[in-house]
Amino acid sequence: MPEGDTVWQAARRLHGALAGKVLTRSDLRVPQFATADLTGRTILDVTPRGKHLLTRIEGDLTLHSHLRMDGSWKVFEPGRRWSGGPAHQIRAILGTADRTAVGYRLPVLELLRTTDEERAVGHLGPDLLGPDWDPDKALQNLFRDPDRALGEALLDQRNLAGIGNVYKSELCFLLGVTPWLPVGALPSGLAAQLPDLAKKLLEFNRDRPARITTGRSDQHLYVYGRAPRPCLRCGTPIRVADQGDGSRERPTYWCPHCQAGPTPPPGGRRAVHQHRTTN
Known part of the structure; x- marks a missing residue:
């Protein structure tokens, strides 16, 4: 599963490609939002929140996605062949005049009001790479x-x-x-x-x-x-x-020598105590 630094990089890449630009193509390939048409709206920003991605769109809309184990967002220039996986794995397409972002194998993809983002990420603790870090x-x-x-x-x-x-x-x-x-x-x-x-x-x-x-x-x-x-x-x-x-x-x-504390026995999940002190 991508960790906070990887998601931060993905957000920066998407923000650089899409922010401030008008969508000329949108295609959300999940049943609940398949009829949503975002064309003509401007992408405002792409923000990471822990392991979540929030793509904010003009009109109080946010496209919330989570990569989990296998998901990814790829950015392509016009004429470049898409190469993130087979077409049936595409879950989202956000296109502008000079860039297209394609989301592959996204297990979480939802369109919500920006004012309702807390429904998606409000449960999270302080973000290690976010402005709310405490x-x-x-x-x-x-x-x-x-x-x-x-x-x-x-x-x-x-x-x-x-x-x-x-x-x-x-x-x-x-x-x-x-x-x-x-x-x-x-x-x-x-x-x-x-x-x-x-x-x-x-x-x-x-x-x-x-x-x-x-x-x-x-x-x-x-x-x-x-x-x-x-x-x-x-x-x-x-x-x-x-x-x-x-x-x-x-x-x-x-490392069983450098790290003190309980460890699982071979072939089992239950922890057992290791009586040793740290070097």
Whole structure:
């Protein structure tokens, strides 16, 4: 699933292509809005909100989309062949005189009043890359359920908006705790660092084509996607397991030496405690 920095990049790309221009073509290929005609209206802006995209259109209209696992928006110049997937996967077309934005495999696509945007995104916590960012509020939200596993709490967009599986794993590694550690067991010093560290990671990567959390050009990530290769710090093989109730694919990576806290047993989801201190 695209994370906050990826969605921020998509919004910037769409805004640059469409904002301030009049729609000469509109085609929303979802039953509820298939008859909506937006031609003749001006695109005002495209704004990211966590993992959501809000395309605001003249006349108090907002096209709300969410990419989830497979969705994408592609921008094409006139005469260029569309290349985001087969035609039957197209869910939205927004065209101007010199650009066409095509939305592929969008699982969420709805047209609503701009004044009603809170219906779509009002549940979200502070946005790590948004003007509403509030580190104290984000930390307060995370600690509302102190028994919840830290990794699950970080993925809950109601707490803070923009973190996905990659940043969850990388953030927990940088804090030196496993994603299965209960939020309430997080030492106060680490808890105080968490919001600013999360924001720093996303801000550092929002303008980059390749996500980097290590500061290294030869190895971009500490743990995510690296099992069973050796940890960059200690050499211990990185491990991977699913986290959550199994309703969604949540691959979670960690170093069993560098990160303290509960871990899932081999072949199981239930966390077990690991009696070890952080280096």
